[in-house]
Amino acid sequence: MRIIKLDEQSKKNILSDLLKRSPNNYDSYQASVDEILANVKANGDKAVFEYTAKFDGATLTADTLRVTEEEIAKAYDEIEDKELVTIIRKAIANIKDHHEKQLKQSWFSSREDGVMLGQKITPLERVGVYVPGGKAAYPSSLLMNVVPAKVAGVDEIVMVTPPGKDGKINPTTLVAAKEAGVDTILKVGGAQAVAALAYGTESIKKVDKIVGPGNIFVALAKKAVYGHVGIDSIAGPSEVMVIADETANPRYVAADLLSQAEHDELASCILVTTSKELAEAVSKEVDGFVEILSRKEIIEKSLENFGYILLVDTMDEAVDVANEIASEHLEIVTKDPFLTMTKIRNAGAIFLGEYSSEPLGDYFAGPNHVLPTNGTAKFFSPLNVDDFMKKSSIIYYSKEALEPVSSDVIKFANAEGLTAHANSIKVRFEDK
Amino acid sequence: MRIIKLDEQSKKNILSDLLKRSPNNYDSYQASVDEILANVKANGDKAVFEYTAKFDGATLTADTLRVTEEEIAKAYDEIEDKELVTIIRKAIANIKDHHEKQLKQSWFSSREDGVMLGQKITPLERVGVYVPGGKAAYPSSLLMNVVPAKVAGVDEIVMVTPPGKDGKINPTTLVAAKEAGVDTILKVGGAQAVAALAYGTESIKKVDKIVGPGNIFVALAKKAVYGHVGIDSIAGPSEVMVIADETANPRYVAADLLSQAEHDELASCILVTTSKELAEAVSKEVDGFVEILSRKEIIEKSLENFGYILLVDTMDEAVDVANEIASEHLEIVTKDPFLTMTKIRNAGAIFLGEYSSEPLGDYFAGPNHVLPTNGTAKFFSPLNVDDFMKKSSIIYYSKEALEPVSSDVIKFANAEGLTAHANSIKVRFEDK
The missing domain is CATH 3.40.50.1980 (Nitrogenase molybdenum iron protein domain)
Known part of the structure; x- marks a missing residue:
């Protein structure tokens, strides 16, 4: 996998490349x-x-x-x-x-x-x-x-x-x-x-x-x-980002990256790390795994298209790029994954620690695997029960409650030029 | 306003007429x-x-x-x-x-x-x-x-x-x-x-x-x-439905119907009632109000296009047609409005009793007036705080929790032909 030192220009290029995968471009x-x-x-x-x-x-x-x-x-x-x-x-x-x-x-x-x-x-x-x-x-x-x-x-x-x-x-x-x-x-x-x-x-x-x-x-x-x-939403190709520091096991990280790469040639997997050693070790593990995996051809194309290892100086920088990319899946494999999680604003699902591998969420843990892709985690949510229910507002006012505010409502309606709106309040107190 | 005895054919015609107002048809x-x-x-x-x-x-x-x-x-x-x-x-x-x-x-x-x-x-x-x-x-x-x-x-x-x-x-x-x-x-x-x-x-x-x-x-x-x-959603023209029985005040009902009609020539106002007397009284009150309201021309066109008084035999029938039309605003002005409300599935906002007039909700009560229109209350909700927030799933499994289910996850992944998914679980227990 290519290892890139993250800077403003490389970030801009990667963000723009990733967005090309959107179904909105077809x-x-x-x-x-x-x-x-x-x-x-x-x-x-x-x-x-x-x-x-x-x-x-x-x-x-x-x-x-x-x-x-x-x-x-x-x-x-x-x-x-x-x-x-x-x-x-x-x-x-x-x-x-x-x-x-x-x-x-x-x-x-x-x-x-x-x-x-x-x-x-x-x-x-x-x-x-x-x-x-x-x-x-x-x-x-x-x-x-x-x-x-x-x-x-x-x-x-x-x-x-x-x-x-x-x-x-x-x-x-x-x-x-x-x-x-x-x-x-x-x-x-x-x-x-x-x-x-x-x-x-x-x-x-x-x-x-x-x-x-x-x-x-x-x-x-x-x-x-x-x-x-x-x-539900408009699903794009799958993606995973892993934020990891020097405490992460490179073999696990590599395996997790590849579990997304095998989905699709347009799938994206990105490691963001503060550790140059980890970056190199993960890259090596990826090379080893690719050879033995059945969906080798898809994986190789996906890595070539949208696979990156990004080197950053600080964990805050890692958090920033994670929030900007708003990945469908985000694994946090650091000394203190819960602390890092508190800083994440945009991600479909957040997997914490070295045993919460992404496929656990795909099949088994319970939270939904239908997740916002392609940066849409900035405004869309995982599929959830709310998606199958809807709300109706309920409004009840007694006469005693309406009367003291009636002149306010009438005035507001008249200010908008909607006199029939005003009339509907007025008639209720017209005897006075 | 025209008074129609509701039957299957008239219901079908009205539903089809109302849907013509959808922004999807432009x-x-x-x-x-x-x-x-x-x-x-x-x-x-x-x-x-x-x-x-x-x-x-x-x-x-x-x-x-x-x-x-x-x-x-x-x-x-x-x-x-x-x-x-x-x-x-x-x-x-x-x-x-x-x-x-x-x-x-x-x-x-x-x-x-x-x-x-x-x-x-x-x-x-x-x-x-x-x-x-x-x-x-x-x-x-x-x-x-x-x-x-x-x-x-x-x-x-x-x-x-x-x-x-x-x-x-x-x-x-x-x-x-x-x-x-x-x-x-x-x-x-x-x-x-x-x-x-x-x-x-x-x-x-x-x-x-x-x-x-x-x-x-x-x-x-x-x-x-x-x-x-x-x-948020794709808003169509405004609409109100009033379900009323013989206990309703025809003057209030008429005023409320007109408060929607004045919005737009495409706006719709519908009274559904079990009472022929109320139907006739409301129609008369409407005629009286139209003459004195400032937006008379819009109101007349709206009533002509999409204004109906529907006569039904039972309150259940009224509830059925309300659920089918799924009105943006629904007023319930009956002997027991709370009982009727429990049977309503589809409506943007439900106004209960004779003092909860729709304009109160437009301006003042507090619930949102941005509501699903054109039958979309079957699946959309009023604008609400959830619309400005989004969710991320959180998943944490310890080694002790993952190990006993690892073979299940591996088997599930393999059944889908996704061997890199299986591998990501496998590597975590490969020493065994």
Whole structure:
């Protein structure tokens, strides 16, 4: 891995390189996506089935769109490693436990003159979860999207995922969906799935919100339907930053950096360290690991594109660059990781100390692995239970409470030229 | 106002009519907006000043872009009605009080084997607030956007608003901004203001999130930059629904319906009632009020376009249609408004009883008046303190906690074909 002494210019270059990976820079696909959205909106099922034939090579009808209970039962039989089902159940229990702690209650405050103000918090009614298809299954991602929705109390969770050419879904995906509590599984993917969930078709009911990762077509489609429905966020390529000092174990740091690099050629892994010795040792360990890892080619390209070891003079400098880059995953492996953590403003998830390796969070610990990428941790949060609930303000004023403030409200309304607003207060005291 | 007996067909027609008002249906302006965004991104200040000259007729430079302390002091002098300043201060105190109750704390849970999981909650660093310009000032809208950001602890609040031809801003707007605690006021509006806040220019620093209402250009620009920065939501025309039974005062109900109708020709006001007598009485009161209200022309068009009195047989039916339409404002004026409220799932703000008129919430009570419109209350919330804060997950595992689950994590990672993920756990126990 390249080792760079961090200065203003190198920082600027790296920040600008990293931002190039944003899905916001793929406007060239927008026209195709817009066409798919418009076609599904106008032609419903017909368009959905045509795209599924064209892009997935599968022939579906309104009768075969839904995964049946028989197909799910068969999927359990098809999973060779039965222990995986047990591990999935353990992961679900951890995710559930952590997300239950996020649950907010409706609340109100009241005043003795007859005022009650509050927030009513209600789960969303119907949520669509996008799950990528293809040969590999990513059950962890499915769990991270579905379990928080279940915890929130969403009435119906509709999962969409592209079928194989044989019209089938990966059995591990089906089992994970069943275990997590998905209500309906539909064999449809791509922008056409997003369109169907956003607008509704003859066979697919409109949802309130669409979550879950997908390729660039899915990401652009989600952004386009934002406002018609809610969406989680626009996910970019994965990234990890490790802040480490001389106390860190270079072998662990190297292994953790590579666990992100293997995701994607656009993935980014960055070590920021005050220790030149650690920098060199990590670089050497990385070289060693790369040779033995199965996804060597992806890793090498990712390291070449967006892998950096940045040397800084002080921990404060490390914190500053971490806050500027706002990494999806941030590991802090220093003498006092909790102290460093207090200074971090911007990061999706913060992993503390030498045994909190990032993949622990991906699969098992419980906090969500759907995290803000590409600098968006400055304003977006990890997926959480709040994303599946919404608030309504509650306002109650008695006559006794309204009367003394009525002239203030009338005056304010008139100052804005909104006389019908003023009138609505006025009529209530017009006898006087 | 037209009185309609609600049935499946009339409900479908009304829902479809209401949705036509969505900003999502104004794609025809998208090309102009995209051009402005691209130009500001490429040419910074130069483009911003050119658009300001073109659209607002004001000539600005990097030196005159910022409102000065002198201009603000002068604005206080220019306000004729000094009592308005006092009322603004009272409103700020109420808004602050209510929003402080929404403040969430960072939290963690821990386990004795050395596990700590939690959420670190951090305010956003820099937020842009859009405030519409023109002759009328809407200080209430400014307060509702700025005060929650202040309560959240945002470091810097940058307000943008289009200047008049003379390069000046309405004095009431300036005073409200000062009172609410805005840090920087910039004389720029339209899509060019959104672009400058999203991308940054020589004189305008990039923000993390953009909130606040604007015309269709502003709305489309906000949607386009979503992902580069956060945005609040895409606001559509205002709307109110009143659920009332025979106990309601028709004069109050009529006045409240009209307080929304006066906003905009696209505004919608709907009464849903079980009482034919009330329906007729309200319709008559509406006719009477329309004649005496200053915004008569707008009101008449709004009523003609999107004003309805819907007759239903039961309160349950009223609740169902309220949940389907998911109105921005919902007044419940029935024998037992609290009971009816428990059945409401979808509404921006719920006003209970005959003295909780909607304008009370617009100006004074404290809960936010920036509310989800156009059916989006099914998945969006009122603007609130959470919108100005974001979360980071915190994950700490000790060696003792990681070891017993290490084989599960390794197996899960391998099942997804992600061997570098597995390796990052494996290396930590490789001596064994």
